[in-house]
Amino acid sequence: xxxxTRGWTRQRTETGTVDRPVLDxxxxxxxxxxxxxxxxxxxxxxxxxxxxxxxRLGVDWAKGKKTRLSGISPRPECSVEGRIHTVKTVVPxxxxxxxxISMLR
Numbered sequence: 001x002x003x004x005t006r007g008w009t010r011q012r013t014e015t016g017t018v019d020r021p022v023l024d025x026x027x028x029x030x031x032x033x034x035x036x037x038x039x040x041x042x043x044x045x046x047x048x049x050x051x052x053x054x055x056r057l058g059v060d061w062a063k064g065k066k067t068r069l070s071g072i073s074p075r076p077e078c079s080v081e082g083r084i085h086t087v088k089t090v091v092p093x094x095x096x097x098x099x100x101i102s103m104l105r
Contacts, residue, residue: 020040021039023038069081
């Protein structure tokens, strides 16, 4: 199946172009709900979001559970500090959800 809540998004990379699965999510911010597109990483242990999104959602960075985030490399210098928080979101096609995400510093 090649669709989630919308079709895949074609993105340019250093090696050409790639189609990526995208999921639209609504988050409640101070000025109402805002829509964000997230790339679906079905192999990830946890979903990632930038810290500035957490700031807009009113998430207190310091209160999150500390974690180290890494990709395929096990080397410590290839990891970054993050915090784990639980936030409420709406998947327009499915309705309200509560998700656990990790925010990058």
